[in-house]
Amino acid sequence: MIRVALPAHLRTLARVEGEVRLEIAGPATIGSVLDEIEIRYPVLRGTIRDHVTGQRRAFVRFYACEQDLSNAPPDAPLPSAVERGEEPFLVVGAMAGG
């Protein structure tokens, strides 16, 4: 079981409260977690990564276990503590004015 913490605006869009809990078939990677989120919450397609290119949106960051995974490749395995559900995978709206 993977725990995912979404930023407030995306929780509102997806109409969820608190962390999202996912079961991932196969290796837990950033890509497989985002795939599962987009399957379960189609409204989030395009809000975390580009529809067409799959690239992370510039002001969205990925953190876990005090590591910045934002630039890790989509098929990089997530830390084992995230895979075991001990730590959440954080999707964060970057600090920026506006």
Next chain:
Amino acid sequence: MSRVRVLVGTRKGAFILTSDARREHWEVAGPHFGGWEIHHMKGSPADPDRLYAAQWTDWYGQVIQRSNNGGRTWDTVGNTFAYDGTTGTHLWYDGTPHPWEFKRVWHLEPSPTDPDTLYAGVEDAALFRSIDGGESWQELAGLRGHDSGPNWQPGAGGMCLHTVLPDPNDPERMFIAISAAGVFRTDDAGQSWRPMNRGLKSEGVSLPDPEAEVGHCVHRIAMHRSRPNVLFMQKHWDVMRSDDAGASWHEISGNLPSDFGFPIEVHAHEPDTIYVVPITSDSEHYPPDGKLSVYRSRTGGNEWEALTEGLPQRDCYVNVLRDAMTVDTLDPCGVYIGTTGGQVYCSADAGDTWTPIVRDLPTVQSVEVQTLP
């Protein structure tokens, strides 16, 4: 008694303002989608309870919302705006080729006849259509595929397709406007497009040929539904008019204190009564002398009168953006403007006098009004 519903898009959410036909007492609902930029929100002429909103932030990109009950509740619909075929390039600010990249929706234009059909004008400039209530979007690629497409360049605000104007009498004909490419017209329901910029002059801006076929920074075009061959335009500089469906344009700035501005609108019942909101210059986006004034021409241009009663006449340095002026269809015609300072003003007497509906919203990006039975 008739009612009006004013749809206000702001930099931090959407607001819905309602009143009876007297337009004196208002209820304010919102913010909807708080914290998100609502670039535009508009209702279907065919089903006034069907509303669409373009919701966006730099963080999370584009979302489209749809309401089936006049804005009480909303559901997200499709947000995939994928360019058709090979994406290609346009020109960047420095004149180098730049790949077309979808950034956001600037304008949503519901069909006059079908609540499930609507158009989206987007940045980088392209026109999309949905025929399933916004669930899916297809590019009308003939526009971007025009021979001039690789030479289009963005204006300062981005390369946006900001105006979509269907001809109410001819479902095959539609006008669009792009900053900074200009006006294009289709006569075959969007398959092919022709530039409609003859007579526009853009001296000292960026064009080596001030009368080029494309490259003009058109800010807004408007028409009266009874006379769709007559178009009015607020350009980067100059207020213009066409009497031949865009084939040629002539200037009607006349005695305006400045012919720079963004919005232009036509009175609901008088096809030769038009409104603009002059601002000082291309860099000074505020009214001359700190006096907010809507200018009205009752002669189809050239002769303009300042409408000031009820609008701030000192220390006012706000702007009215291109989608932030509109008219209702009551009699007398109501005129509405929203400002970058967060005020929405209503004139229930065709512009003679103005009163604020709200004063302290976030920056207003768009104002549309629905006249309801």
